[in-house]
Amino acid sequence: MRSLLDIRLWAAFDIDAEGRVLAGNDDLGSLQLVEVDPDGTTTALTDLPSRCAGRYVPGRRQVLVEHDNGGDEKWQISLLDLTTPLGRPARLDDLTPVVSDPDHMNVLYDVTSASLIYSTNRRNDVDMDIVVRDLDTGQESVVFDDGGYVIGSSVSHDERSVAVTRLSLVPASTLVSVAGPSSSVALTDAEEPASHFVAGWAADDQSLVVSSDHAQEFHGVWALGLDGSWRSLVTSDDHDVAATLSRDGSAMVVMHHVDGADTLAVHEADGTHRVDVDLGPVHPLIVRWSADGSRFVVAATTPTDPGSILSVDAHTGAVTLLVDGRESIPPDLRERLVTPTVHRIPTPDGEQVPCFRFAAAPTGDESDAALARASVGASVLHIHGGPESEAVQMYSAVWQALALCGFEVLVPNVRGSSGYGRRWVSLDDVELRLDSVADLAAIHDWLPTVGLDASRSALWGGSYGGYMVLAGLAMQPERWAAGVDIVGISSLVTFLENTSAYRRAYREREYGFLDQHREFLEKASPLTYLDDLVAPLFVIHGANDPRVPLSEAEQIKAALDDKGVDCELRVYPDEGHGLAKRANRLDAYPDAIEFLVQHLSGSGG
Known part of the structure; x- marks a missing residue:
């Protein structure tokens, strides 16, 4: 039991233009940031008192670090500069505070070369506003304050608008809005029992790609126009389909989800199939694209793999294994791990x-x-x-x-x-x-x-x-x-x-x-x-x-x-x-x- 519980757990958060992956593992006792080079070499980046996550700042050797205190979920955001390596994992006092407000929850959602996009409930402890912060000047602009529980936000390519996903008061449902400096517009119906998850902005910023069960039983991939129009891209009649759009809006990773496992493929932005990704059925913990759309990183787990990290060529589907999660399993246990069978139990x-x-x-x-x-x-x-x-x-x-x-x-x-x-x-x-x-x-x-x-x-x-x-x-x-x-x-x-x-x-x-x-x-x-x-x-x-x-x-x-x-x-x-x-x-x-x-x-x- 202790050998299994002591196995290293991996996560992945981002990939930069050189193919370096911002990952995490719990070697130091809780999930801490680790950088994985394209050849698989790893460097421990943080050793904080509690778990953390992060994102690269595009075009800079910097990482924005999201961390809480003892599991209180009052997330704070700090900057780790990788320009001059410390030679050891960074501690809390090595980080530069960016959003420091320990009484409230501040969640990092998106990063550009110039700006940080995050949500905060500092206004009234309840509603979550979306804030855009200039990384150089520290100037902040509240771009969304319509209220509610925000679960996602991403910025458009021209950096003039953000897409905001929040929970609605209909069970198992969400709302999608687009907000700018002076106004916000709801793109989905607050009364519809449907959940929508934004995969990214189309290249021309005139629509969003979303995974949604709008007007159907299962989630499919749709183009949601800024005028509220819907256009089907990839759907199925008998299982959920989700997607993650590349940052440049040129392609997307499509995930077909059946009985708790996913198969992956790359599609063009219009939904046309490009290439399959030969991973077999996995549970993708995260899919994150590089800025130029040439590759993406997948952190994937299976019942017998505690989490491997893979870099995928978006044009050929070729997979490069950066971190093999099974290597941390003691050899005498590796072959004894169990793969489940799937059943339907009558009621x-x-x-x-x-x-x-x-x-x-x-x-x-x-x-x-x-x-x-x-x-x-x-x-x-x-x-x-x-x-x-x-x-x-x-x-x-x-x-x-x-x-x-x-x-x-x-x-x-x-x-x-x-x-x-x-x-x-x-x-x-x-x-x-x-x-x-x-x-x-x-x-x-x-x-x-x-x-x-x-x-x-x-x-x-x-x-x-x-x-x-x-x-x-x-x-x-x-x-x-x-x-x-x-x-x-x-x-x-x-x-x-x-x-x-x-x-x-x-x-x-x-x-x-x-x-x-x-x-x-x-x-x-x-x-x-x-x-x-x-x-x-x-x-x-x-x-x-x-x-x-x-x-x-x-x-x-x-x-x-x-x-x-x-x-x-x-x-x-x-x-x-x-x-x-x-x-x-x-x-x-x-x-x-x-x-x-x-x-x-x-x-x-």
Whole structure:
């Protein structure tokens, strides 16, 4: 378990004109910036107290660094000058502050040779404005202040306009606007139940390329005119299609998404196919184009690859492996990692729940074999967060470690998950919330049909997945033997009352509004069913969590202690919404897995 959890994790953030990649890994304990040269040589760039990300400044040997404090998500933006190498990773005092406002969230979205484009909620703590900052003079201009929760922004080629994507108050939906110095114009309908993600600006700046499920079941790639017109570029009738447009608007990487994995191809800007990219099905963590459109970088993961970084020639599709993620896996474990099978699990109301099944891994030494024998037939359901999210075919140290311990690991996309069409993602909205919880029972009923012991099955999940763990244990107490809840919601009412102000309305759109749906929110809250909750529980939470406050964990812990139910709570003072630091993962996850071994073992623990 510890060997898997100690494997280096990679990310990629940008690629410059010389083919250097701004990447990240957690060698120093949390995700820090690393530069990867075209020949694969790596140089550590930062050693900050908390995780960070970044972007190159085009035409300069400089990096804009985005960093927070202990997982609080109050992002700050600083400059790292690479002109004169330090000879060591930069610490916080080696950086030059650019946007320094530790009381607010400042998110880096785009960079040009002259300007930084970022969002900030400094105006009223709730709404996010888009600001353009001159990198030389420091002069700032607010170009968008129409309110709302911004999730993306990109600047036009003439640098006179920005495209802004923000959440709408319709579940699983977004709005796209274009803003300039004096006005902003909404390009999409605020009432339409559709989500749109901007891939980039067309070369003439007269339209945007977006991935959208506008007027159709699945996401496709569209040209969205500045007059609000729509033109289809690449679509499919049975799966999602997304794209990332090159910076010059000449070509795009198109991703066909089926059952949690993507195949990639390069298309011309008008949608015409240019060349396939021979990567096989992967989960692309990021795709970023070079400024001249000649190449792009992909950070990709699979269930057996914790993250490789590849440079792709945009004209030929030729792939150059810069970082092989599998090299950090100990050789004795590399061939034992499990690739899942894909299933559709029937529900009593006629639906089919997509699910990945990681079979128990082949045994290694005798101690592994003994553990596997004790765990045979036991299973763990891992439920993703969101809820408007998706379990994908990626590397997870937890999934693989559970499989190596002899458990069958089931990773479902219960109703409400994205990636399976607009209808599926809407099937858990507000009063339909408990239909999603009912999918857990359907999966439990399915276990014996594949030879698994239904009396030895546990739930594991984080964030919304943590809510699902608590809801399953509380509302289906006869089914589940144990649970692991990570930054989960124990009461939808107290969660909505106490989450960060900038998130509240956009969580209410999914779960229900406090002033309209309080009775149902109480009905759907695990804490309401406390008297029925008897399964042992392991709870993990970050003290600085701005999304699901620590109080959600504290109240379920206190309530179960009063009942005499076995409940262990681990609180990490330097973490936020999840565990970003390797040391904390190594402290928490092996013990959580051992907790399940004890409670699910066929030999009684």
